[in-house]
Amino acid sequence: MSTREKIITVSNLYKKFGSFTANDDLTFDVYKGEIFGFLGANGAGKTTAIKILCGLSKPTSGKATIAGFDVYTQTEAIKNSIGYMSQKFSLYEDLTVAENIRFFGGIYGMTRKDIKIKTQLLLDKLGLQDSAKKLIKDLPLGWRQKLAFSIAIVHDPKIVFLDEPTGGVDPITRRQFWNQIYEAASEGVTVFVTTHYMDEAEYCDRVSIMVDGRIAALDTPQKLKETFGADSMNDVFIKLARGDNK
Amino acid sequence: MKHFLGFVIKEFYHIFRDKRTLAILFIMPVVQMLLFGYVVTNEIKDAKIGILDHSQDVVTKKITDKLVSSGYFVVTKVLTSEDQIGACFRNASVKEVVVFEPDFAVKLQRDNKAAVHLIADASDANSANLIVSYTSAIINDYVQKENAQAAIPMQIGIESRMLYNEELKGVYMFVPGTMTLILVLICALLTSVSIVREKELGTMEILLASPLRPLQIIIGKVMPYAVLSFVNVITILLLSNFVFGLPIQGSIVLLLLESMLFILLSLSVGIFISTSTSSQQTAMLMSMMGLMLPTIILSGFIYPVENMPLVLQWLCHVNPSTYFIIIIKNIMLKGLGFMGVWKETLVLCGMIVFFITMSVRKFKIRLE
Incomplete structure (x- = not known):
């Protein structure tokens, strides 16, 4: 494991808001x-950590480092090497599928030609060829989510951050969505995902569980259960949250 | 620069695909101009009056003719006795009754004095006032001309002239206000709503996590509205010139520059509103209540600022619209140059700096 290339390194990271410590001595590598x-109850400090890793906020x-870039000084380079998808899997509803792809590709500085090729590839992969000119609001929710993920990685980022990507989605769509995640990972994209569905945690290679701003546990799901x-x-999480292990 | 352009194009898609936004952008300005120009008017035209002439002589006939030929009045009732006056007003067939006393011409000849009685329907106080003052003006005018012939000594003739708006046209008053109102609505309301919509949809998070800088995002969002507002300024000026015959006395370049300044100010107010809330409804309410009403009432648009209670006057003085209305009036109607509006321009600049500073401070770069 440790012989592999580290893409995110975090050591002794603190983020304080006044007297409140949102991230308390985080250390981990991805x-x-x-x-x-990246698991944890609401308010455990997940979002704060993600913001720092995405270059949106500076640690105390x-x-x-993200993809080798420093979160204090190289936020621009970080933003260029990551993709981000929020729990609302947001796309512009009044733009068509193709326009959304073009827009998001464009803000990551992709050339017109690259965008064209990517659009075709993406539509073929998702089986959305006939819907390229459809407005997002006319697409079913499941399709929107798939498209949102594909668009989040349209510019071939090294890392993609998914902030509770499966909130409010039915189990079948969630399953399909995880297939998409596996596919991306197999192509070499690092996936950093927060979730509060504990069954989803089992799909991850490694899991860190945050409690009160600290990382309470970090390992493969198998090892954690052992x-x-x-x-x-789910049981692991309940035990941790109760503080049984302390 | 390239991804910035894509951003602006996307914003235009939003605008041109939303019927409501389109209506506010392109239909509302024209409708408002026409409404204010034609409907809300302080002029009187063809006001119905009744004549009760107890004298029936040359002078009273002449005065009546003068009233009718002025174009302001139409005689719809010719009365024969005082008793009929009440009924006329009750069934609203006249707005005013002009009563000449008996032996009008004779008295005028003999005593240099004769009485006309003007009775007006003051259930609508404003028009009653206007009608009475128009009538007395016409009668005075007649008397003065007669006097000039008779050469009666020691007469004080008052001659008034309404500067900058000789005919007291309502349009002169409403164009500056309407233009201000439209710019405030489009720039502040539409931009604040469109920025907040991105927050609501969650796309703002994605934009912030992208290589776009926050400043690029904001400029990209407001740019299309700035351009379209400027188009509106030109539409309004053309409408007021060709439809209502309102001339532009001063420099049109200066007027356009000042309009741009005010567009910038309204945009910064819109941005400020969008940083203070994350729901479209709140943004809309804040813009409506916080901007539209003050622009109409507390800006000198309709009611003169000097006549307000002191506290309201203070409010007028923190209202950006007040200054812009003064600027437009000074340039369009009075034909003043930059030296005539530099103080107001300075205030507008100061306000822009204030709102942008406040917005930058409040701008939450953190993801919700």
Whole structure:
């Protein structure tokens, strides 16, 4: 594991808002092509950490590099090497499928030619050839989500951050969505995903669980279950959240 | 620069695919101009009056003719006795009754004095006022001309002249205000709503996480509205010139530059509103209540600022529209140059700096 290339390194990272410590001494690495699950209850500090990793917010102290770029000084380079998708899997509803692809490709500085090729590829892959000129609002929710993910990685980022990407989606669509994630990971994209569905945590290569701003556990789902003597990730999480292990 | 252009194009898609936005952008300005120009008017035209002439002589006939030929009045009732006056007003067949006393011409000849009684329907106080003052003006005018012939000594003739708007046309008053109102609505309301919509949809997060800089995002969002507002300024000026015959006395270049300045100010107000809220409805309410009403009432658009209670006058003085209306009036009607509007221009500049500074401070780069 450790021989692989590190794409995210975080060490002794703190983020404080006044007297409140949102991220308390975070240290972890993420490897290239890995699906890294970032779990925690609401308010555990997940979002704060993601913002720092996406170059949107600066840490109070500690070190972090994303794709080799420093979060203090090279936020621009970071933003160019990542993709981001939020829980609202947002696309512009009054633009067509093709226009959305063109727009998001464009803001990442892709050339017109690249965008054209990518659009064709993407439409073929998703089976959306006939819908290229349809407005997003006329697409079913499941399709929108697939498209949102494809667009988040349209510019071939090294890392893609998914912030609770499956909120409010039915189980079948979630399953399909995870297939998409696997596919992306197999192509070498590192996937950093936050979720509060514990069954989804099982799909990740490694999982970190945050409690009160700290990383309470970090390992493969299998090892975590063994360590905590639990049958499922859900049990692991409940035990951790109760503080049974302390 | 290239991804910035794509951003602006996307914004135009939003605008041209939303019927409501299109209506506000292109139909509302024209409708408002026509409404204010034709409907909301302070002029009187063909006001119905009744004549009760107890004298029936040459002078009263002449005065009546003068009233009718002025174009302001139509005689719809010729009364024969005082008793009929009440009924006329009750069934609203006249707005005013002009009563000449008996032996009008004789008294005028003998005593240099005769009485006309003007009775007006003041259930609509404004028009009653106007009608009475128009009538008395016409009668005075007649008397003065007669006097000049008779050469009666020691007469004080008052001659008034309405500068910048000789005919007291309502349009002169409404064009500056309407233009201001439209710019405020389009720039502040539409931009604040469109920025907040991105927040609501969650696309703002994606934009912030992209290589676009926050400043590029904001400029990209407001740019199309700035361009379209400028188009509107030109439409309004053309309409007011060709439809209502309102001339532009001063420099048109200066007027356009000042309009751009005000567009910039309204945009910064819109941005400021969008940083203070994350729901489209709140943004819309804030723009409507916080901007539209003050622009109409507290800006000198309709009601003169000097006549307001002191506290309201203070409010007028923090209202950007007040200054822009003064600027337009000074340039369009009075034909003043930059030296005539530099103070107001300075205030507008100061306000732009204020709102942009406040917005930058409030701009939350953090993801929700």
